[in-house]
Amino acid sequence: MHVVRRQVRVGSTPERARWADGYDPFSQEGQCLTGHNDFDYVYQAIQSTGVSYLLKSEGYEKIIHAVTNAIAELESSLKFNHLIQKSEEKLTTLETLAQGSFFQYLFQGTRAVGELEDDFRKLGISLDPTLPVLIALGDLQHHAPNHSFADRQEAALAVKFLSESFLAERAAALGIIDRYGDLIWLIQPIRDTDMGAEEDFARTVKFLEGKFELLQHACTDSMQLTVSITLCCDPCDWKKLSEVYDRIRREQHLRAGDGTQMVQTVSMGTVETAAKSRSLRDKAEALAAHLDSGRRGEFLELLEELGGLVLDDRGGGGQFFVELYFTIALLLLSYINRWELHDKVATISLMRSDMHTSWYESFEFLKRTAESLFDLRRNGERNRAAAAIGKVRLYIDNHIGEDLSLVRLAKVIHFNPSYLSRLFKQECGLNLSEYIEKVRIEKARELLKQDELKIAEVGVLVGYEASHSFTRFFKKTTGVTPQEYRDAMRK
Structure with a gap:
């Protein structure tokens, strides 16, 4: 018997295939083409996934076909791994954009520390919302003319990832893209237990000045980008994030010259009142x-x-x-x-x-x-909700003998079923299924007064194909059978 697995390795004899350098042809790592007469090895092989079994008498054509399939599976696996890698890269980019959107929202106001901790955890933000943060603003200028929005976004992301690797040695840093396409860095020092917090931040500012200069040179040499950076050297409380960001942007706007390759440090004590x-x-x-x-x-x-x-x-x-x-x-x-x-x-x-x-x-x-x-x-929403539910009720009244499933009714007004169910209960005070049963029982009572209709026919007209199902439903609702109800109406 031949055993074929992905990634082909051929042994000319059972001994060479099985035991060269202690190689196990049926291990998870070993992928081979081999043969053996001993049933123990065959039994071991069939416990593994991705294994094909061939008899020696089946000939080379069968073996070639099995090997071809194994190669195809391997290529498919490699493509799948490539797709996973691409998906992870896109996930990282999407997480970056989500973090940027969150901080743009945060710059518009303040949030409680407890809320920040929850948001940071969900968005994968590695900063501590209970500690102050240093803020830096980077103005990116492209050397190449006529660059598109996608080019600017791609360049900003590249600088963000590069900067975070530069700063990881001594600080926890997060780069985000603001509404203007510039980069904002939020930075916290990796705490040194031998230093006080104030000294720790002062040392980190010096570290940042040097690293930002290196970042500027790297951007110029590798990406044809000029980055001007304004760094606030005072730690900022999260509640004052919006105010400090306003001040840094104002200082960057008022910089001397064009600010090319500039690392400017500002202090909260020296900047003017925030631009309202x-x-x-x-x-x-x-x-x-x-x-x-x-x-x-x-x-x-x-x-x-x-x-x-x-x-x-x-x-x-x-x-x-x-x-x-x-x-x-x-x-x-x-x-x-x-x-x-x-x-x-x-x-x-x-x-x-x-x-x-x-x-x-x-x-x-x-x-x-x-x-x-x-x-x-609000009034418009209520009126539109009432109109939609009115349309559903009218449809139920006119099609009481047909399929009145939630999915069918949702299609009538182009809502999703779960929303229709909630909206109906909100507008009518009872569940949709309860309303349908109510309409069916009223319609059944009306039809049962007509002697020319048989009980089974009445059941069909209100949506029950089987007469016993109609009888059970009617008695459960009214306490009497359809025949008993008809007899009582005759009297």
């Missing part, structure tokens, strides 16, 4: 997202936060309020235009801040307008 307008743009985007998604509570909470900024800025000439007012008014007007709500919401006062007697009144007007939009959305 950039923070406002981020918060306005969050407001628009909350409005589009119908998140009323989150929208009003963020709006109140912006209202607090208005009160803080009253002594500053009101310029920030003007920007704030028109930013919010524009996003409300855009929503009204998209959903064609002009006949339901007054828009004439939206772009006229001078129509209000005070900042407070202007802000309250924006708040009332937003609340009216949420009310309209």
Whole structure:
């Protein structure tokens, strides 16, 4: 008997195939073509997977066919491993993009430490949310002209992975891509128990200055990229992440010269007040997202936060309020235009801040307008839900004798079955199956009053092909059989 396994190795005699250098032809590592008459070895072979069995009398054509199949399996396995590797690379890229999206969201506000710990764990972020963090901002400039968005994204990812390998020696670092296509690094020192926390961060800043210079040279030489880096040398609490990011970006904008190959360090004590307008743009985007998604509570909470900024800025000439007012008014007007709500919401006062007697009144007007939009959305959702459920109920009434499975009914209004089930219970106060049974029993009672219909025919008309099933259903629901009910109606 011949035994064929993937990756072919041929022994000219049983002894040579079985025992050269202690080689076991039936081990998981050994893949061979060999032959032996001893049943013990055959029995050992059939315990393994991926093994073909051939009799010597079957000839070379059969052996060649088995070997060809083994080679095909091996090639398929190699392709599968290649696909796994590609999938892992894509997973790493997707995780990077997910982390970047999360931090872009985090820059718009604050979250409790407990929430951060949960988010960090789910997103594979190796930083400690209970400890402060150093922040650096990298401005990437391509040497090649006419580079596409995909080129910029690919280059930013390459710099991110390269930088993390550079910094891994002394720090835990995470590089993320911000909304402008620049890189932000969040860095924590690998703690030295012989040093205090302050000294540990100071030493890490020196380490970062040197490593970032090496990174700049590597990017220029290998990727034709120029990277200018601004590093905040003061540890930042996670709650102040948005404020520090604003300040670093402002300092980078105000750098001397074009900043080519520059590693600039800034201190929180030397930078000016954060640029409110950039923070406002981020918060306005969050407001628009909350409005589009119908998140009323989150929208009003963020709006109140912006209202607090208005009160803080009253002594500053009101310029920030003007920007704030028109930013919010524009996003409300855009929503009204998209959903064609002009006949339901007054828009004439939206772009006229001078129509209000005070900042407070202007802000309250924006708040009332937003609340009216949420009310309209909610009422629209309720009306559309009622209309959809009405359509389902009408279909049930008109097709009570047909298939009324959840899948069939979901297709009627193009919903997925689970959502239809929840929505029906929410709108009608009872399960869909309970409603169908209710309609069937009412229809059956009505038909049983007609003497010309047999009991079995009534059952078919309400969806029961088997008369005994109809009888069981009717008695379970009413307490009497269909015949007993008919007899009682006759009396």
